Amino acid sequence: MxxxxxxxxxxxxxxxxxxxxxxxxxxxxxxxxxxxxxxFGLDFTGGTVIEVGYEEPTELATVREALEGGGFSGAIVQYFGSRRDVVIRLPLQAAGQDPSAELSDRVFRALSAASDGEVELRRAEFVGPQxxxxxxxxxxxxxxxxxxxxxxxxxxxxxxxxxxxxxxxxxxxxxxxxxxxxxxxxxxxxxxxxxxxxxxxxxxxxxxxxxxxxxxxxxxxxxxxxxxxxxxxxxxxxxxxxxxxxxxxxxxxxxxxxxxxxxxxxxxxxxxxxxxxxxxxxxxxxxxxxxxxxxxxxxxxxxxxxxxxxxxx
Structure with a gap:
């Protein structure tokens, strides 16, 4: 042609x-x-990636406020497919050096406390600096x-x-x-x-x-x-x-x-x-x-x- x-x-x-x-x-x-x-993103610098699902569509500003209220400043919050699916990226400075399940539990509790509906923790991954x-x-x-x-x-x-x-x-x-x-x-x-x-x-x-x-x-x-x-x-x-x-x-x-x-x-x-x-x-x-x-x-x-x-x- x-x-x-x-x-x-x-x-x-x-x-x-x-x-x-x-x-x-x-x-x-x-x-x-x-x-x-x-x-550089967390893939290259290290940090924690947490995916959560909301019962109802939510605003990213609300999620950020909930994280800052829980002591997680500097978090990167993005939609993941729909307005009910949210991915949270915590740099090492915000997440600390602890890759254990305590971090995801703390984030989950902070989001659940600030949400009127049910929040589901779907995955939590940690990438070390090395x-x-x-x-x-x-x-x-x-x-x-x-x-x-x-x-x-x-x-x-x-x-x-x-x-x-x-x-x-x-x-x-x-x-x-x-x-x-x-x-x-x-x-x-x-x-x-x-x-x-x-x-x-x-x-x-x-x-x-x-x-x-x-x-x-x-x-x-x-x-x-x-x-x-x-x-x-x-x-x-x-x-x-x-x-x-x-x-x-x-x-x-x-x-x-x-x-x-x-x-x-x-x-x-x-x-x-x-x-x-x-x-x-x-x-x-x-x-x-x-x-x-x-x-x-x-x-x-x-x-x-x-x-x-x-x-x-």
Whole structure:
């Protein structure tokens, strides 16, 4: 399916200002990550997660007041599916160091005393600070191994210039996605980390589609400069990019709007990743390949040995 019959947009004509903007934004976001850091969730810092169910729909402000009255200041309160289901996240400072059942019992008693209806304690989980630190390290290693795998895959399937471009674009997407969480101090938890890993896969998929068309056109089109062939390849895959990105974005937007606070960080990371991944496939990955000096000779397979030996004069 094609949205456009014939396009002739000079994408590579804008590669210099686009790359300059990407570099400036990336530097600013890295600076924010260094200076401000992240608002890590309980998955990474440690604490207690308690899920309770109310007989009637309740307000989060009422739950927070009940917790503060019980001595649990700094608690994070969110709906979990409906207005009767509430998840309470207590950082270590608020929960203390005791992971025993006494903490959940104290929270349950405080909520029950402040509620007119019945309150049900559904689950209570404790994450220690050591476990949180291990999760941070494992998450960083997961992203590192993903980048190494991408480098190897693209280098084997295409050519080393394409591999470098794909990895640089993927790093750019990760930096921009998590940098937004640092700038606005949005909670960064395991769900967001999962979304970042999904963004890596999505970005690489979009990049490989463009690379594949570039390789095909280099072998098929005898005339034309590198810039002309690259522009033609991007224009030919633009319909596919818009359809795939647009439909995915609609689903993620619905998840962000109607999924509640529990899924807001996950869906926000995907929204940023889809948008920036589409951009970087053209103006970071492909532009890098062009600057590295790709040519037709690099993509045309060499003739097989002995291919002309059987030819008769």
């Amino acid at each position: 094609r949205l456009f019959k014939t396009l002739d947009i000079d994408f590579m004509g804008w590669r210099r200002p686009a790359v300059i903007a990407s570099v400036v934004i990336s530097v600013l976001l890295v600076g924010s990550m260094i200076v401000r850091g992240f608002d 476990v949180g630190e291990e999760l941070r390290e494992d998450g960083g290693l997961a992203m590192l191994f993903a980048l190494i795998g991408i480098l190897i895959y693209v280098a084997v399937r295409f050519e080393w210039r394409f591999a470098v471009g794909a990895v640089i674009a993927t790093i750019h997407d990760v930096v921009v996605t998590i940098g937004v969480f640092s700038v606005f101090q949005i909670e960064f938890n395991l769900a967001v980390l999962a979304a970042v890993l999904a963004v890596i896969g999505y970005s690489v998929n979009d990049t490989v589609v463009i690379f594949d068309r570039i390789r095909e056109n280099f072998r098929r089109i005898r005339k034309g400069t590198v810039i002309e062939i690259v522009n033609r390849s991007i224009n030919e895959t633009l319909s596919r990019t818009i359809i795939t990105g647009g439909t995915t974005l609609l689903v993620v937007l619905a998840l962000y709007i109607f999924g509640g606070e529990v899924l807001s960080g996950f869906s926000l990371a995907l929204i940023i990743g889809i948008l920036i991944g589409t951009y970087s496939s053209i103006y970071v990955a492909t532009a890098t390949v062009v600057w590295l000096g790709i040519s037709k000779a690099d993509l045309i397979p060499p003739p097989k040995e002995g291919a002309g030996a059987d030819a008769r004069p």
